[in-house]
Amino acid sequence: MEGSRGKVCVTGGTGYIGSWLVMKLLEHGYSVNTTMRPDPEHKRDISYLKNLPGASEKLQIFEADLNNPGSFDAAIEGCIGVFHTAAFVDLTNSKPEEEVTRTAVKGVLGILKACSKSKTVKRIIHVSSQAAVVFNGKEADIMDESFWTDIDYVKDVLKFDESYYVSKTLAEKAAIDFAEEHGLDLVTVNPPFVSGPFICPQLPDSVQNTLAILFGKEDMYPGLCNTSMVHIDDVVRALIFLFENPDAKGRYNCSSVLITLQEMAEHFTAKYPEFKIPAIESLKEVKGLTVPGLSSRKLLDSGFKFKYGLEEIYVGAIQCCKEKGYL
Numbered sequence: 001m002e003g004s005r006g007k008v009c010v011t012g013g014t015g016y017i018g019s020w021l022v023m024k025l026l027e028h029g030y031s032v033n034t035t036m037r038p039d040p041e042h043k044r045d046i047s048y049l050k051n052l053p054g055a056s057e058k059l060q061i062f063e064a065d066l067n068n069p070g071s072f073d074a075a076i077e078g079c080i081g082v083f084h085t086a087a088f089v090d091l092t093n094s095k096p097e098e099e100v101t102r103t104a105v106k107g108v109l110g111i112l113k114a115c116s117k118s119k120t121v122k123r124i125i126h127v128s129s130q131a132a133v134v135f136n137g138k139e140a141d142i143m144d145e146s147f148w149t150d151i152d153y154v155k156d157v158l159k160f161d162e163s164y165y166v167s168k169t170l171a172e173k174a175a176i177d178f179a180e181e182h183g184l185d186l187v188t189v190n191p192p193f194v195s196g197p198f199i200c201p202q203l204p205d206s207v208q209n210t211l212a213i214l215f216g217k218e219d220m221y222p223g224l225c226n227t228s229m230v231h232i233d234d235v236v237r238a239l240i241f242l243f244e245n246p247d248a249k250g251r252y253n254c255s256s257v258l259i260t261l262q263e264m265a266e267h268f269t270a271k272y273p274e275f276k277i278p279a280i281e282s283l284k285e286v287k288g289l290t291v292p293g294l295s296s297r298k299l300l301d302s303g304f305k306f307k308y309g310l311e312e313i314y315v316g317a318i319q320c321c322k323e324k325g326y327l
Contacts, residue, residue: 007031008243009079011072011111012086013061014046016204017127017194021083021236026054028240033075035064035086048199066103069110076114076121081243084111084175085127087168100163104171112178112186123185125243128172130192130228131165133253134292144295145190145251148173158289161223172251187242191235191254192228192294196308197316203326207317213264214275214318214327221261222288229257231308231316241304248302255294256306257313261286267310272318 008025012018013034025032036046049055062075066086076082087104108126115121134143135158136150149169154162172188179186195210210229212220235254242248259267262283269277296306321327 005029006080007033007078008081008083009072009076010034010083010085011064011075012036012084013049014044014200015085015087016198016200016206016232017191017235018083018085019049019200020198020232021085021239022049022059023052023199024233024236024240025083026052026058031058033060033062033079035062035072035075038063038065045201048201052199066107066110069106069113072111073114073117076111076118078120079118080120081123081125082111082115082121083125083127083239083243084108087127097163097166101167101170104167105174108171108175109178112175112182112184116182116184121184123187123243123248124175124179125239126172126175126186126188127239128188128190128251129164129168130190130253130255130291130294131161132169132172133190133294135165138292140292142293142295143253145253145298187248188251189235189239189242189254190251190294191230193230194232194235195229195317196232196313197320198232201324203321203324207321210313211317211321211327213261213268213277214272216276221283221286223291224261224264225286225288226290226293227257227259227261227264228255228291228294229259229310229313230255231306231313234306234308237307238299238304242299242302245302252299252302253294253296254299255296256308257310258293259310267314271311271314 008030010018010022013022014036022032022034064071115124132149133147135154137153154165193206193210195207198204238254262280265277265280265283
């Protein structure tokens with residue numbers, strides 16, 4: 001598969017990871033089918049996708065809905081690979097966990113069924129999350145791909161962002177089980193907070209989280225006591241690398257930075273004096289869950305190399321937020 005070019009499908013192409021992935025796949029010479037949620041009144045601005053270099057010749061945009069899994073069939077037909085980035089994210093817990101999980105599981109299984117039916121798809125890359133790895137109450141500073149989030153622990157102990165953690169975990173497990181049962185080549189990728197620049201017009205939740213101190217979002221601080229991050233370009237390069245690597249198999253964590261809330265504040269204070277940064281001492285009083293870091297050893301051992309560190313992540317994210325009027 002390495003070095004091949006052809007048509008691939010990216011689900012959720014209007015999102016943060018999806019849009020950057022579409023851009024990079026076009027740069028790599030692939031033809032891309034991508035999906036977006038139905039927009040019957042055509043109110044959504046998708047010019048940022050249509051105006052990408054090569055898009056006029058090599059990009060097709062389809063409407064599809066995770067609640068209607070069969071709606072992905074047309075976008076997947078004739079593709080050699082599928083990158084599943086589409087997800088219903090409800091960090092406000094406005095919808096019942098059962099509904100969010102049902103949508104996530106039904107959606108990924110419908111996409112895998114379309115891949116099986118197509119007879120052309122060689123590999124599926126499923127974008128999961130650290131949310132499916134680290135929330136289990138086990139004593140470990142760093143967790144590799146053998147760790148799974150414990151659904152009972154999430155429901156009984158955490159009791160926050162429940163729908164996101166549960167849906168991500170059960171959707172990844174359902175995808176793995178279906179792929180094994182039907183002989184599909186599936187690779188799953190678990191990134192932490194993804195940050196850096198963005199081409200989509202909306203402010204990505206993960207970027208806002210990693211810049212919570214600059215946005216003054218104190219309600220986000222407890223979730224940032226121990227934060228794993230990765231640059232958007234690194235995670236997208238990893239997705240393409242794993243798609244093209246014939247030896248790729250199973251789960252892969254994809255994380256390059258681990259930083260505490262206090263270290264974030266120290267970095268911002270030193271580099272961005274124009275912002276009002278909370279005193280370091282006050283942040284030491286923040287109580288929250290210390291989330292284990294993600295080990296990316298498996299990904300690195302396969303030959304992948306991260307290009308970007310903390311400085312590049314923040315420079316790209318802040319500059320983009322300023323340009324788009326968010327900061």
